[in-house]
Amino acid sequence: MNRIENNGGMSKGLLLIVLALASLAVVFFIPFVGTIMINFSDIFAQSGESMNSSVFWQMRIPRVLVGFMAGGLFALCGMVFQALFRNPLVAPSTLGVSAGASLGAVIYIILGMSFQFLGISGITYLSFLGAILAIYIVWSFTKGESSISVSRMLLSGIAVSFIFVSLIMFFQYFSDITQSFQITRWLMGGIFVYGYDSVWHLLVFTILGLFSIIYFSNELNLFVTGNDMAISRGVDVDRVIKILFFLVSVIIAGVVSICGPIT
DSSP: OHHHHHHHHHHHHHHHHHHHHHHHHHHHHGGGOSSSOOOHHHHTSOTTTOHHHHIIIIIIHHHHHHHHHHHHHHHHHHHHHHHHHTOTTOOTTTTSHHHHHHHHHHHHHHTTOOOEETTEEHHHHHHHHHHHHHHHHHHHHHTTSSSOOHHHHHHHHHHHHHHHHHHHHHHHHTSOHHHHHHHHHHHHOOOOOOSSHHHHHHHHHHHHHHHHHHHTHHHHHHHHHOHHHHHHTTOOHHHHHHHHHHHHHHHHHHHHHHHOSOO
8 A cells, every 4th residue: 555655656746747847848949939930049149130039038038937937826826725715616816816906907098097117017006906905805804703714705705806897897888999909908818028027026926926835835735634634733724824815815916917817
């Protein structure tokens, strides 16, 4: 029996290694593929001498890095929520964070705002604030109890998500054709980045996510078996849920504000 369990553990470990190597291979290969095929000689040319060099370093590499980090963070946040709620169907968008970010972006478009700060478009900041608003509302409905109820948190998130989506539809209905197109395009999500400003901003959320998950890995493993088991092992359940809720929600807000609601 122990031999079978060891073989199962080795096969899972080998699978993870293979998938990690495959992911890195894809990240390396994808920047060379597109409307313009790029070879190795192009990427080392001076940016002023070769258009392909500029396309490779200023467009494709940043977009691949943003896409890689965004996908990894969405998967990481989804895993945390599934552990907290013990529900495999829970997604990063369940608690209304994505809807809040979308509402912030829609307000930016409807008001005709146009500004940049630190190389990042204002729509990113407005969508981040919308996500923070959603987090605050969900927490306001949850914090009133003596102990945190994940069920109440989940239902509050779903309700907030529906309300924000309704507001988005309301604003889009009364917008003009140009604004409606901009709203639809943003809601579809995408990686429309040029340069490395968005890469550095998203890297901050990536580091935050990795360190927080590693730090709370034991608690998350116990949550999967139930809160009673976690309490019996000395885990302050309410404190850990509160910290993870805010950390993961802020990470989702950061990703959605840059890439849109692509979950």
